[in-house]
Each structure stands twice: as C-alpha cells, then as structure tokens.
Amino acid sequence: MAAILAERRHGFGFVTPLLVVMLAAFNLPILYMLALGFWSKQGGFTTEHYAALLDAPIYLRVLANTLRVSVVAMLVNIAIGYPLAYWMRGLSPRAQFIALACVITPFWISVLVRTYAWIVVLGNNGMVNRLLQWTGLTDSPVSFLYNELGVMIGMANVLLPFLVLPLFAAMLRIDDRLMQAAASMGAPPSTIFLKVFLPLTLPALASGALLVFILCLGFYVTPAILGGGKVPMISNLLDFLINQIPRWEQASALSTLLLIVTLLIFAAYRALDRKVGA
Amino acid sequence: MTDIRLEAISKHYGAFKAADNVDLAVAQGEFVTILGPSGSGKTTLLSLIAGLNQPTTGRILIGGRDVTGSPPQQRNVGLVFQSYALFPHMSVFDNVAFPLRVRKTPPDALRAKVMAALELVQLQGLANRRPAQLSGGQQQRVALARAFVFEPDILLLDEPLGALDRKLREELQVELKQLQRRIGVTTILVTHDQEEALSLSDRVMVLDRGQVQQIAAPQEAYLRPANKFVADFLGIANFVQLPGGREGVIRPERIRLAASGGLAAKVVEAVYLGQTIRYHLDAGGTGFVAAAPFVGQPHAIGDSVSLTWDEADVWPVA
Numbered sequence: 001m002a003a004i005l006a007e008r009r010h011g012f013g014f015v016t017p018l019l020v021v022m023l024a025a026f027n028l029p030i031l032y033m034l035a036l037g038f039w040s041k042q043g044g045f046t047t048e049h050y051a052a053l054l055d056a057p058i059y060l061r062v063l064a065n066t067l068r069v070s071v072v073a074m075l076v077n078i079a080i081g082y083p084l085a086y087w088m089r090g091l092s093p094r095a096q097f098i099a100l101a102c103v104i105t106p107f108w109i110s111v112l113v114r115t116y117a118w119i120v121v122l123g124n125n126g127m128v129n130r131l132l133q134w135t136g137l138t139d140s141p142v143s144f145l146y147n148e149l150g151v152m153i154g155m156a157n158v159l160l161p162f163l164v165l166p167l168f169a170a171m172l173r174i175d176d177r178l179m180q181a182a183a184s185m186g187a188p189p190s191t192i193f194l195k196v197f198l199p200l201t202l203p204a205l206a207s208g209a210l211l212v213f214i215l216c217l218g219f220y221v222t223p224a225i226l227g228g229g230k231v232p233m234i235s236n237l238l239d240f241l242i243n244q245i246p247r248w249e250q251a252s253a254l255s256t257l258l259l260i261v262t263l264l265i266f267a268a269y270r271a272l273d274r275k276v277g278a
Numbered sequence: 279m280t281d282i283r284l285e286a287i288s289k290h291y292g293a294f295k296a297a298d299n300v301d302l303a304v305a306q307g308e309f310v311t312i313l314g315p316s317g318s319g320k321t322t323l324l325s326l327i328a329g330l331n332q333p334t335t336g337r338i339l340i341g342g343r344d345v346t347g348s349p350p351q352q353r354n355v356g357l358v359f360q361s362y363a364l365f366p367h368m369s370v371f372d373n374v375a376f377p378l379r380v381r382k383t384p385p386d387a388l389r390a391k392v393m394a395a396l397e398l399v400q401l402q403g404l405a406n407r408r409p410a411q412l413s414g415g416q417q418q419r420v421a422l423a424r425a426f427v428f429e430p431d432i433l434l435l436d437e438p439l440g441a442l443d444r445k446l447r448e449e450l451q452v453e454l455k456q457l458q459r460r461i462g463v464t465t466i467l468v469t470h471d472q473e474e475a476l477s478l479s480d481r482v483m484v485l486d487r488g489q490v491q492q493i494a495a496p497q498e499a500y501l502r503p504a505n506k507f508v509a510d511f512l513g514i515a516n517f518v519q520l521p522g523g524r525e526g527v528i529r530p531e532r533i534r535l536a537a538s539g540g541l542a543a544k545v546v547e548a549v550y551l552g553q554t555i556r557y558h559l560d561a562g563g564t565g566f567v568a569a570a571p572f573v574g575q576p577h578a579i580g581d582s583v584s585l586t587w588d589e590a591d592v593w594p595v596a
C-alpha cells in the first residue's frame with residue numbers, strides 16, 4: 001500500500017509540468033472570462049452585466065432558442081442515429097466496416113466545407129429542390145436554408161457520429177444470446193426489443209445524446225451559415241457581442257450563464273444515471 | 279410433458295456439416311445427454327430443437343407436433359445457455375419472472391412461482407441481486423430457475439455446469455438430477471464431460487463431427503461401445519486383439535492383476551484415486567490401464583504382474 005502511494009507521488013512529479021500547462025492554457029483564460037463578467041467599465045466589481053442579461057429580453061430569448069434548437073437537433077440525431085446503429089449491428093463484419101467508414105469519413109472534412117456543401121444540396125437551385133420539382137412533389141422550391149430547418153439538418157449531419165459511434169459500440173457488446181434466450185422464453189420481437197435490447201443500450205444512448213446536446217449548445221459555424229443570421233444561437237450572439245459592438249463583459253456574463261445551464265443539465269443527467277444504475 | 283423426435287436432421291454451413299443426418303427420440307420425462315468433443319455439433323442440435331436455428335433438412339417434432347420452421351416462441355422450451363445468458367440489467371427476481379411476465383401471469387401467482395423456483399435452486403435470499411453480483415454457480419442456478427419456472431414442455435441444458443469447479447459441479451449435478459425427477463420434465467443435457475453424462479442420464483447420445491455414434495443407456499454405452507470412438511470417448515479403454523483379426527475393448531475395472539497365469543506386464547505408474555488405484559502397465563510394448571480397489575498392499579512401480587480378464591468382458595469394436 002505504502003509502496004503504491006509512493007509510486008503515485010513519484011508519478012505525480014512527471015505530470016506536474018503538464019498540469020501547469022493545462023492550468024495556464026485552459027483554466028486561467030476561463031477564470032479570466034468568469035472574472036470579466038463582474039468587471040465594471042469604470043473599474044471595480046459589478047453585477048450590472050448579469051442584471052442586463054435579465055433586463056434585456058433578447059438574451060434569455062436567445063438562450064431559450066438555443067436550448068430548443070439543441071433539444072430538437074438532439075432528438076433528430078436520436079431518431080436517425082439509433083436506427084442507423086441498430087441497422088449497422090445486424091450487418092456482416094465487412095459491411096459494418098464500410099458503414100462505419102461512411103459514418104466516420106465526414107469527421108475528416110472540415111465542418112465549414114460540409115456546411116457549405118449543404119448550401120449546394122439544399123439551396124433553391126440545389127439537388128434536393130430540383131429533385132422535388134422534377135418528381136412533381138412541389139411546384140416551387142422549398143426553403144431549407146436560412147431557417148431552423150436548415151440549421152437542424154446541418155447540425156444533425158455534423159453531430160451524428162458523436163451519437164452513432166458510442167451507440168454502435170454499445171450495441172455490438174450486447175450478446176445475441178440474450179435476445180435468443182428471451183425468444184426461447186416466449187417473448188415476441190417487440191418485447192425483446194423493449195425489455196432487453198433497448199434497456200441495455202440506454203446508458204450509451206443517454207450519454208451520446210447528452211454529448212450531442214452540449215455540442216449543439218455551443219455550435220457556431222453551422223447556425224451562422226445555414227441559419228443566415230435568422231436563427232440566433234448563443235454562440236452567434238457572443239460573436240456579435242465580442243466582434244461587432246464590442247462588449248466583452250456582457251459576452252462573459254452570457255457565456256457564464258450558458259456554462260451554468262450546461263452544468264445543471266449535466267448534473268441532472270448524472271443524478272438520473274445514478275438512479276437508473278442503482 | 280412431451281416427447282421429442284429428431285428425424286434425419288442435418289445442418290450445413292456451406293460444405294461443412296455441423297449436424298449430419300441425426301435421428302433421436304426422447305421419451306416423455308426422459309433425461310438424455312448429448313455427449314461429444316468440442317465442435318461436434320452439440321450446441322447446434324440444441325439450437326435446432328429450441329428453434330434458434332433452422333435445420334437444412336429433416337423434421338423436428340415436439341409432443342407429436344411438427345415444429346420445424348416454427349419460431350422459438352411457439353415451442354415452449356426451457357433453455358439454459360452455455361454462457362447462462364442472464365439479463366444483466368435485471369435483478370435475479372426479474373430474470374426468473376421474465377418468462378412469466380411474457381405469459382401475462384397475474385402478479386400474485388408470478389411472485390409465488392418465482393419464489394418457489396428460487397427456493398428450488400436455493401437462491402431465495404438473493405432475489406434482489408444483479409447477475410454480476412453472483413458467483414458462477416449462483417448464476418447457473420438462476421439460469422436454471424428461469425428455464426423451468428414457466429413449466430416448459432422440455433428443458434434443454436447446454437453445458438450448464440461447464441464453467442464450475444469440480445466440487446460445485448458435482449453438487450449441482452445431484453441437484454439437477456433431483457430437480458428433473460421432481461418436475462418430471464423431458465430433458466436434454468449437453469456436455470463434453472463423460473462422467474457427467476454417465477452419472478445423470480437415462481440414455482446418452484454420443485456425437486462426433488455431427489454424426490451420431492451411439493444412443494444407449496450409460497452402462498450399455500460404456501461396456502458395449504458401438505465403435506472405437508465411443509470406447510475411447512467414454513472413459514479409459516484397453517484395446518485387445520481378438521481371434522479373426524478383430525479388436526475388442528475392455529474397461530480398466532475388468533482387468534485383474536494376478537501373480538501369474540496371464541499376460542505378463544510391468545507397473546509403469548500407479549495413480550491413487552481414493553477408493554481405487556489406477557495402474558498404467560506395459561505388456562511387452564502394449565499399454566494397459568487397470569483399476570483395482572484400494573485394499574491391502576498396492577503394487578509399486580516396476581513390479582512384475584500378470585494381467586487376466588474374462589473373455590466375456592471383452593466387447594468387440596469394429
């Protein structure tokens with residue numbers, strides 16, 4: 001025991017430089033950012049920036065909008081990602097490899113490029129609209145872009161791997177014999193899915209969905225481009241506050257609020273997770 | 279309770295025959311063991327009977343009803359997997375209750391049945407545990423309780439004791455046999471352990487490379503093996519030449535060690551097995567194994583002895 005502790009202390013010496021770098025590079029800026037929100041223009045401590053967050057309705061409205069768009073994007077991700085992962089689980093190993101490659105390759109392409117690609121695909125003269133009109137499903141182009149629909153399509157595309165990969169891994173770990181056992185005991189396929197398969201994938205689904213949700217909260221590029229400035233998300237508002245006006249203190253207060261909301265959501269998830277796990 | 283019939287069952291994987299023209303009839307309430315080396319097709323046969331897999335050719339009848347092609351849900355079979363396949367996210371109680379909930383058993387009856395099943399396998403105190411919190415033997419018993427709690431017509435057990443240590447395995451063998459007798463369910467047990475097969479079953483079916491080698495009562499298969507494979511697989515076999523160039527098998531217990539008057543041999547090894555001693559002998563280049571009761575002064579390594587046996591104890595094989 002003592003030897004292990006000594007070893008630990010020994011190892012600590014090696015990681016100290018790394019810790020110092022992490023503290024300086026990551027945590028100090030965050031602390032500075034937190035402090036900035038309480039910094040008055042005239043110098044000294046103030047809570048006026050936080051008061052302003054509550055006074056001007058725009059901030060809370062954008063926050064609510066961000067949460068709503070993120071929830072919907074997360075749900076869209078689940079609706080697409082879960083069946084996709086489930087379908088991939090049933091493939092032959094070779095087909096699984098190909099499907100996995102298709103899910104992962106977009107990771108290698110810049111988010112910016114992918115987002116602009118959606119303009120080509122979804123624009124009024126884009127592939128989708130031309131197909132819709134050619135098949136006669138619509139007469140005039142459907143506006144996919146510069147609204148929430150476009151933002152959500154774009155975010156779902158960018159974030160899908162974050163949900164599908166952990167979910168697929170969790171599904172692969174489920175022993176087929178569990179489902180066979182359930183079938184031998186007389187359970188119909190729907191019961192097997194609802195009582196055996198789904199519960200076993202729920203932890204991975206929940207953590208994957210949470211990851212997607214939190215990533216959505218801070219998304220900048222996709223809402224900026226596909227939303228065309230008409231879908232205000234917090235990160236776009238922050239950009240405005242920092243680069244256009246500039247009002248760094250207000251931006252700091254707003255991002256602190258976002259951080260708190262994110263942490264609260266994460267805490268709720270952990271509490272739920274522990275309750276389910278017990 | 280129901281009988282099982284396999285009629286010319288084959289299961290092909292490409293050119294490979296995991297089951298090759300298997301015929302088997304198991305009577306109602308009978309305990310049959312399928313015995314064979316690893317890869318001989320034992321699990322394949324069970325999965326065919328349970329309906330988890332479809333035969334390439336042949337018919338399966340349960341209780342006289344042709345169930346070939348019908349899904350596992352319609353076969354009312356209690357199945358214990360080699361790996362137990364307990365639901366990791368459910369308590370012991372919920373695992374055992376699963377087949378009853380599927381059958382919409384009312385809560386009071388469900389509770390009573392689950393507790394009775396858990397009592398039968400001596401796990402009543404562990405109903406709220408998760409499978410991961412149980413030992414291998416306890417998990418095995420949960421799997422067993424889950425397989426018979428819904429009163430299936432037949433019970434299929436795939437090497438259920440395979441992963442356990444010897445003492446626990448022997449305890450559970452006795453429990454299993456008593457349980458099977460008490461509920462009188464038609465049972466097929468799969469094992470590669472010949473002692474388990476011989477001690478538990480009414481009849482054994484010996485399988486090799488997907489083909490049936492012999493179906494017989496345990497002592498019959500042991501003393502009168504159908505061929506050399508069965509003779510070798512079931513315990514220790516001594517092969518002796520018979521007149522006419524044929525070969526015969528004689529079991530170690532049937533060989534006597536005398537001072538003179540038989541085949542001269544030297545003791546190479548003496549293994550103490552509690553009640554008996556097993557002698558490994560060398561008779562002019564031919565190896566023999568004899569088992570003698572552990573009474574009096576045992577022979578030492580290097581002793582010269584004389585081997586005798588009754589001609590009636592030699593069984594001709596091939």
Ligand SMILES: Nc1ncnc2c1ncn2[C@@H]1O[C@H](COP(=O)(O)OP(=O)(O)O)[C@@H](O)[C@H]1O
Pocket residue numbers: 291296314315316317318319320321322323
């Ligand atoms: N799905 C499958 N595809 C191809 N070969 C299989 C499949 N399932 C089993 N086999 C083969 O069939 C043979 C018998 O397997 P199995 O019934 O599991 O043997 P046992 O249970 O006696 O050890 C093995 O050689 C195995 O490799």
Ligand SMILES: [Mg+2]
Pocket residue numbers: 320321322360436
């Ligand atoms: Mg097997």
